[in-house]
Amino acid sequence: MTAHFSGRLFGPALPGTGMAASGRWEGDMLRVAAGAVELAAPAAELRIDGAGFNAERVRVSWQSADGAYALFLEQPSERVAFNAGAPAPVALQLAAAGRKGRCTEARLRLGWALLGLFLLLPFLALAAFLWQADTVATWVAERVPPEQEARIGELTLAQVRTRMHLIETGPAAEAVRTVGARLTAGSRYRYRWYVADRPEVNAFAAPGGVVVVFAGLIRAADTPEELAGVLAHETAHVELRHSLKGAIKGLGLRALLALALGDLANTVAGDLAADLTEMKFSRDAEAEADQEGLQRLVAAGISPHGMPAFFDKLAKAEGGAAPALSILSTHPASAERMETLRREIAALPARSFEPLALDWVAVRESLVK
Numbered sequence: 001m002t003a004h005f006s007g008r009l010f011g012p013a014l015p016g017t018g019m020a021a022s023g024r025w026e027g028d029m030l031r032v033a034a035g036a037v038e039l040a041a042p043a044a045e046l047r048i049d050g051a052g053f054n055a056e057r058v059r060v061s062w063q064s065a066d067g068a069y070a071l072f073l074e075q076p077s078e079r080v081a082f083n084a085g086a087p088a089p090v091a092l093q094l095a096a097a098g099r100k101g102r103c104t105e106a107r108l109r110l111g112w113a114l115l116g117l118f119l120l121l122p123f124l125a126l127a128a129f130l131w132q133a134d135t136v137a138t139w140v141a142e143r144v145p146p147e148q149e150a151r152i153g154e155l156t157l158a159q160v161r162t163r164m165h166l167i168e169t170g171p172a173a174e175a176v177r178t179v180g181a182r183l184t185a186g187s188r189y190r191y192r193w194y195v196a197d198r199p200e201v202n203a204f205a206a207p208g209g210v211v212v213v214f215a216g217l218i219r220a221a222d223t224p225e226e227l228a229g230v231l232a233h234e235t236a237h238v239e240l241r242h243s244l245k246g247a248i249k250g251l252g253l254r255a256l257l258a259l260a261l262g263d264l265a266n267t268v269a270g271d272l273a274a275d276l277t278e279m280k281f282s283r284d285a286e287a288e289a290d291q292e293g294l295q296r297l298v299a300a301g302i303s304p305h306g307m308p309a310f311f312d313k314l315a316k317a318e319g320g321a322a323p324a325l326s327i328l329s330t331h332p333a334s335a336e337r338m339e340t341l342r343r344e345i346a347a348l349p350a351r352s353f354e355p356l357a358l359d360w361v362a363v364r365e366s367l368v369k
Helices: 076-084 088-120 126-132 135-142 148-161 172-184 216-218 224-239 242-261 262-269 272-275 283-299 307-321 324-332 335-346 360-365
Strands: 004-012 019-026 029-034 038-041 047-051 057-064 067-074 192-196 203-206 210-214
Touching: 019 067, 029 088, 047 088, 057 076, 067 076, 088 283, 135 262, 135 307, 148 203, 148 210, 148 242, 172 192, 172 210, 172 216, 172 224, 172 360, 192 216, 203 224, 210 216, 210 224, 216 224, 216 307, 216 360, 224 242, 224 283, 224 307, 242 283, 283 307, 307 335
Parallel strands: 192 210
Antiparallel strands: 004 019, 004 067, 019 029, 029 038, 047 057, 057 067, 203 210
16 A cells, blocks of 8 residues: 655745645655645655754655755654655665754754853853843953854854755845845955745844845845845844854853753753844844944945835834734834934935945845745
């Protein structure tokens, strides 16, 4: 009896959120159906990867004439059913993907533990840390070399790759890199720019210069200058080391609690990478990032009006019936901040700015599913 399994199918002919799909093996041929879409892929052309934390999901991907497809097997029972009828080479890939995912998670946990120990050995008193967390974080951040920040960024990027697909080529990725390079000319950091294939209106920057912009944000921006405003704000957080200070505080609290409770490795590893993608900054930090971002826009010869325009647009949408916008939960766009930005721009010396030479229609359309 042929084993059937179900999952979620993503591909060029499907919605961006994918579609529920069913699959079965017919000899060495994988057959998948999602609504009216029916696909077939030879076993030899399949790639099997672990997906999600601890590789609890399986991603089966292949290339067809009309583009790339990926089938995600969400439940262990579906993974078993998939494996039951799979040819031997596919079963071996599936087992290898599981082992690789577990090894990656183990290395990341160890890396976070070692990093926490390296940064936090001088701070063994929990009460003192809680009392002077901001002061301690600033003191430590000033002594962390950029190379160490880059390591934190790489660890975060490795975690991000297990949670979402990153677009590294194409018009959108090139646009983000082009604008980002102008904003960070002369920086002490080596920036890495990515577009996350996610519909949320969001963006975040990890210490050391890893910047991720969600596809939903690019689609929501009416002009490349609005994207530049967001990138300027995010790079300002990196340059001012806000993300690093937040990471140090998070590591410090986890490590000190772990010392008290006797579970150092697991607590320090925790979910800090996820925290970095959703980090909330203080009003002072946001104001600092606004100021630094405006200066970077002007220095790069990019109109600064895109920054307040985009955040103001999102704030108005959030105030209405629109779905929650992720970037507003991490970057609160108050009316007071928008007015401050506009006053700062109005006080700048008169200057004309050339529009960014990007085919914005093509950039946005490249992300349409």
